[in-house]
Amino acid sequence: MSASSFPDFAPNNTPFKPLAAAADGSNFTYESLHNRVPHILTDVINDFYHAVGSLSGAGSEATAAEGKALISELSKLKHEMVTNKPLTPLEDDQCGDIPTWNAWLEKYFATATWYSAPFLTWETYMYRRIATIFRRSKYWAKYDFFASKKEATFRASMVAVARLCSRVDRLTRESVAAKDNETKMHLAFVEMLQASLWGNQTDLSMFPDLSSEKLEEMQARISSGENNSKIVSNDTDRIWAIVSRLKGGRVDIVLDNSGFELLQDVLLAHWLVAVGYASKVVFHPKRVPWYVSDVTNADFHWLVDAAVSPELIGDKGMSPEDEAALKRLGATWKSLLASGVWELKDELFWTGPYGYRYLPTEGKDVWENDLVKSDVVIFKGDLNYRKLIYDLEWPLDTPFVDAIGPIAADPRAPAIVALRTSKCDTITGVSSEKVEELFRIQKNWMYSGEYGVIQLSPGRWCSKQ
Incomplete structure (x- = not known):
């Protein structure tokens, strides 16, 4: 096919x-x-x-x-x-x-x-x-009816947030020092990409009663790499083959959840810019509050401000070293936004009715003016994945590239990467043997939020792989 x-x-x-x-x-x-x-x-x-x-x-x-x-x-x-x-x-x-x-x-x-x-x-x-x-209201038009939930989960995990930022700060400095060592760079990229994948488990539309204790447990598994055996379709090495050849390229990230997942996405973008693979990162948040915890422009800036001044939202329990790293990264992110190296674009297409296979037609402005100009476009999370492949009862071994159709076939297409923990019973690109094994292990594996995919459509990079 x-x-x-x-x-x-x-x-x-x-x-x-x-x-x-x-x-x-x-x-x-x-x-x-x-x-x-x-x-x-x-x-x-x-x-x-x-x-x-x-x-x-x-x-x-x-x-x-x-x-x-x-x-x-x-x-x-x-x-x-x-x-x-x-x-x-x-x-x-x-x-x-x-x-x-x-x-x-x-x-x-x-x-x-x-x-x-x-x-x-x-x-x-x-x-x-x-x-x-x-x-449509007069007094409540700018009210984000999900904001308190989004902020509360992040406030509850500031110690883990600071610890993670300290870890990535060290990893980034080590990567910059070792940028001619492809093995070390590859390992660092794998860690950053998989952390961005598993950050998608902190989804308030799927887990509306997520407690701070449960969040800490999730974050520990993400940071330790414990979940990585649950990646049921994994194109990480093929993605690395593209990213490793970028020299000041452009990466777009179509965002999903705010809070801890957004932090993982921001840290990935931080690493890509710091080591020189990207000179431009465009983040695509939602213009209206969406799916409980999806990122809006305000959520993005709130997270950056929280990193710059964690004392304003409560930073009890952070070590001095971790807090310093958090503030240092926050200041860097402020600078990247101010300089335009990082940019936010909240196009209406992302909260529209059409699936993403219709980007070249119904989302033509986004496709022509943004995405085809990018080298790599990363789609985060369950809903973005469902809109990529369209929410169908696909044969589970259908190749991901086939399922996304027109946006894979366009000769100008960027590399399209899907990072998704599966919270709905539609998925593609999983071998028949793997499917049989998964159903033996866990009947609800497709919508449990415990299994993930890292999938690639190489787009115009196809002939270069």
């Missing part, structure tokens, strides 16, 4: 069945729609209820009154979900993408209900609709 084996197809006319809630309630999609996602929406309502209730002072009456109206809209959304109502058009919040959303719904899913719509359709619709509820 090749990328042309699955040419462009309509979102409602796919070569394999899309993931959808099973009528008998037997699959993960049903569990997500019936329990997990309503729980997330309930948390949004409860947290916002407390935010509204805590208002005081002159002029707060109007803000509180509007807040109560927004709670009613959120409750209406939840009611529509749990009672299997149709997916209704989104109200325009002047962000710029609602006409695209509504045209897409009307063209492809005009009769869809919550339980009949594909998983990727109803889930992305829900998060975009939550955003419209707030963005």
